[in-house]
Amino acid sequence: MSLVDRFSLDGQAAIVTGASSGLGRMIAGGLAAAGCAVLVTARREAELEETVRLVRDRGGRAVAASADVRDRGHGARLVDRAIAEFGRLDGVVLNAGMSTGAPSEDEDLEAFAEVLEVNVTAQVALASAAARAMIPAGGGWMIAMSSILGTRAGTGGGVAAYTASKGAVEQLVRELGRQWAPKGIRVNGLAPGYFPTAMNEPITNSPDRRAQIMGRIPLGRAGAAEDIEAVTVFLASDAARYLVGAMIPVNGGMSCS
Numbered sequence: 628m629s630l631v632d633r634f635s636l637d638g639q640a641a642i643v644t645g646a647s648s649g650l651g652r653m654i655a656g657g658l659a660a661a662g663c664a665v666l667v668t669a670r671r672e673a674e675l676e677e678t679v680r681l682v683r684d685r686g687g688r689a690v691a692a693s694a695d696v697r698d699r700g701h702g703a704r705l706v707d708r709a710i711a712e713f714g715r716l717d718g719v720v721l722n723a724g725m726s727t728g729a730p731s732e733d734e735d736l737e738a739f740a741e742v743l744e745v746n747v748t749a750q751v752a753l754a755s756a757a758a759r760a761m762i763p764a765g766g767g768w769m770i771a772m773s774s775i776l777g778t779r780a781g782t783g784g785g786v787a788a789y790t791a792s793k794g795a796v797e798q799l800v801r802e803l804g805r806q807w808a809p810k811g812i813r814v815n816g817l818a819p820g821y822f823p824t825a826m827n828e829p830i831t832n833s834p835d836r837r838a839q840i841m842g843r844i845p846l847g848r849a850g851a852a853e854d855i856e857a858v859t860v861f862l863a864s865d866a867a868r869y870l871v872g873a874m875i876p877v878n879g880g881m882s883c884s
């Protein structure tokens with residue numbers, strides 16, 4: 628196999644969560660363009676169908692399956708559906724996420740717990756279900772979505788739930804990577820900086836906050852689809868076959884200082 632061929636995902640199949648918008652939609656498009664069939668999932672069905680259409684426009688193969696990741700059974704159902712659709716499951720991208728904002732002296736514990744449920748527990752639910760299918764089939768790959776806030780404090784109002792959840796994701800990447808590498812599954816993660824998605828609308832729509840963020844990005848621009856999809860394809864591919872437990876900072880240099 629040539630070096631370039633090792634970046635191909637031809638013949639593979641994966642599940643991408645949080646694929647109704649933002650980074651998940653970008654990642655689904657990138658994986659599919661590299662040859663990987665994708666089961667795209669989130670709650671909003673019309674937006675998922677738009678993701679399917681965008682993937683197909685690029686010549687890729689995609690199927691939509693709506694699910695709420697707070698439903699503890701969602702992982703097993705998505706794995707079964709992917710295998711029914713594609714006959715195999717090589718990878719999962721654990722991307723669905725949410726945030727709340729409040730100064731922590733006013734922390735709403737129900738909201739805090741929901742962020743941990745969506746950003747952490749739900750990732751474990753799908754990862755475990757996928758591992759149960761992948762291990763007997765010979766292995767696979769998983770990519771979990773952290774954030775630059777997985778290793779540092781926020782900058783604006785309070786984001787304790789979000790930072791705690793992303794710190795947990797990074798530890799999961801290391802722990803699941805350690806447990807499952809001997810069983811053939813490579814677990815790695817992405818830690819994006821600033822991509823102007825729906826989650827970041829409060830920043831994008833505030834000239835002051837946007838200028839503040841841009842001032843922290845040495846490359847001088849926000850992240851774009853091409854930036855996240857290429858790194859994701861790399862982590863999914865044979866080219867990354869010796870990477871386990873790695874967190875890739877996709878942030879234009881925000882974490883350099």
Ligand SMILES: NC(=O)c1ccc[n+]([C@@H]2O[C@H](COP(=O)([O-])OP(=O)(O)OC[C@H]3O[C@@H](n4cnc5c(N)ncnc54)[C@H](OP(=O)(O)O)[C@@H]3O)[C@@H](O)[C@H]2O)c1
Nearest residue numbers: 645647649650669670671695696723724774821822824826
């Ligand atoms: N944008 C950035 O700069 C940035 C930086 C660092 C990390 N991240 C991370 O990247 C991931 C994607 O975020 P984004 O920026 O692309 O934001 P986004 O456009 O708001 O996407 C969030 C996705 O998560 C899904 N989701 C949320 N709650 C869900 C639930 N209960 N069940 C199923 N799906 C759910 C949403 O779909 P539905 O609403 O349709 O269910 C949506 O597809 C998150 O984990 C986020 O923390 C983003």
